Amino acid sequence: MPGFFQRVRSVISPNARLQLAFAQMDGNERHLGFPVVAKAAQRGDIEAQYRVGRAYLDGNGVPPSRTMAAQWLERAAQSGKIEAQAALAALYLTGAGAGHGETAAAGLFAEALPGEPDFTQAVRWAKPAAEAGSADAQALLGYVMTSGPESIRDLPAADEWYRRSAQGGCAQGSLGYGLALLRVATTEDGRKLGASEIAKAAAANLPLGLYLYGVMTEAGTGVERDPAAAAQLYRQAAERGVRQGQARWGLVLMEGRGVDRDPVNGESWLRRAALAGDPEAAALVGDLYAKGGDLPPNYAEAAAWFHRAAEQGHSGAARALGMLYLTGAGVSRDSNEAARWLRIAGEKGDKSSQADLANIAMSGGGNPDDRVRTREWFEAAATSGDLVAAFNFGVCLAEGVGVDRDDAKAAQWLRRAADGVVNAQYWYGRMLAEGRGVDADLHEGRTWMQRAADAGMTDAQVAVAEMMVNGRGGPRDHAAAQGFFQAAADKNHVGAQFAMGAMLGGGHDIPIDRVAAQGWFIKAAEKGHPYALLMLGRYLARGLAGQTDLTQARVLLEHARKAGVVEAEKDLAALPAPAIQSDPVPQPQPQEQIVAAQ
DSSP states (O other), rough: OOOOOHHHHHHHHHHHHHHHHHHHHHHHHHHHHHHHOOOOOHHHHHHHHHHHEEEEEHHHSSSHHHHHHHHHHHHHHHTOOOOHHHHHHHHHHTSSSSOTTSSSSSTTBOOOSSOOOOOHHHHHHHHHHHTOOOHHHHHHHHHHHHSSSSTOHHHHHHHHHHHHHHTTTTTHHHHHHHHHHHHHSSHHHHHHHHHHHHHHHHHHHHHHHHHHHHHHHHOOOOOOOOOOHHHHHHHHHHHTTTTHHHHHHHHHHHHHSSSOOOOHHHHHHHHHHHHHHOHHHHHHHHHHHOOOSSOOOHHHHHHHHHHHHHHOHHHHHHHHHHHHHTSSSOOOOOOHHHHHHHHHHHHHOHHHHHHHHHHHHHTTTTTTTTTHHHHHHHHHHTTTTOHHHHHHHHHHHHSSSSOOOOOHHHHHHHHHHHTTOOOHHHHHHHHHHTTTTSSSOOOHHHHHHHHHHHOOOHHHHHHHHHHHHHTTTSSOOHHHHHHHHHOOOHHHHHHHHHHHHHHHSSSSSSSHHHHHHHHHHHHHHHHHHHHHHHHHHHHHHTTTOOOOHHHHHHHHHHHHHHHOOTTTHHHHHOOOOOOOOOOOOOOOOOHHHHHHHH
16 A cells, blocks of 8 residues: 555655556555556556556456457557567467557457457567567467467477576466477486476466476476375366366376375366366266266266267267267167267277277168278278288278278288287188188198187187087097187187087087086077077987976977978977867856856
């Protein structure tokens, strides 16, 4: 508050009166100071013009108005007021309006909502202020040269402006200079130097500085790793509205990293970040609902959050949403909608989504271009050395997906992928066994398929077991075949379950166990396997496992016959005809009972 003598002098001296008004605006008497400062500004006093502009910008003694702020700041800036130039540059950078040459700022700034940033005008006003030593303007100029249009960008110049700003004690300058140092750091000393500048921005409570220093502290980049300290930095950034900080703070609360685990508040912060537009947070919330925790999964809620994240370009969320549409979990099952989201994820390079989209396209879903699109993705990645893509490209060639079928070329790509991809080993083995695109070689085909079977691929286990039973491509080995069939049957492969029943039922070089055989036939029959129905019917008709049930046998054999198993006809004919029971002759009730019944 102005002192007594300052008030006395202001009565005598107009300059002292203006200085008193400045002091009043800086204190709690803004309503007294502003009219005096405004009159001085109209008379052309540069400092007064700047003060009036700041007052409108900050709502200091007057209602805030970006339009009025711009008018008065530009007047002061044109007269060389450094602080006004820096403030005006910041207004242009925040999208307050677009400048037009040397004209006054009046009419250039939309009052309701900021427009697009005007980087050219921001540079016009920031540069003279920066050259005159304004640390704020230097940081602003560094930002424009780092993040502005390509025609303005100049990273070396930006780094130098950030350095000068940081030396001038500007927190924003330290933040920019720290990021510049980290961008080129190749040694631990370089990372430490960058971290020290980020630490200055954090110490000044710059929200983004708090967040970034938290990231570095959590990872131990240029600073000692400290999860607890990182968590508190995330909390401070979150409380200051940094959405990435809100997401990180929510995640550390969910997982208990450096703090006590608190899933309820963790989810709340993740939601806040997601609603603020953080796609990673939205994806994490969707994942929480998809996986479930203390409560069962809520796929409808998961779909809503995945949709929010996917619309903002999150490829993982797009894939998750596509899979929900593909399976009908939480949303209506829709292969075309699934294809749309998998297509989006695939275009961002998600390989699993590309493969899933290819499968949808092969089954007739998606749009007509998806078969070509997925083949092009696989071909490009395969050419660059990706073995999984080489396998997928080989399948496209073998099945004619998005390209004319070419077995010879397919075999070449599958052989290349087989060195590291289990599925490719199985496919290449099949092509060798069938003589597709290569000379038939049962022995080599069996060898490749057995590699896939040994790695646990179910279809390969069944295929190799069948070759071992029949002695195709190598010696008969019923014991090894049983092992592969067993492994596949345990994974609910219905063909392997039937094969287990057939092998244990006799006629193979393994011990007979018809009780176990019947158990496997039951498992396969429950899944509708036609020959399992036949064999189970025979077992029950003949009591092969110690249990006879002619009625159930007839039912099973009828199902087998309807499924197209011709042999079931003879088995049905061999069954004894079912006994025909005559309906009992109804006996009349006594009259009084009939009356009572009525």
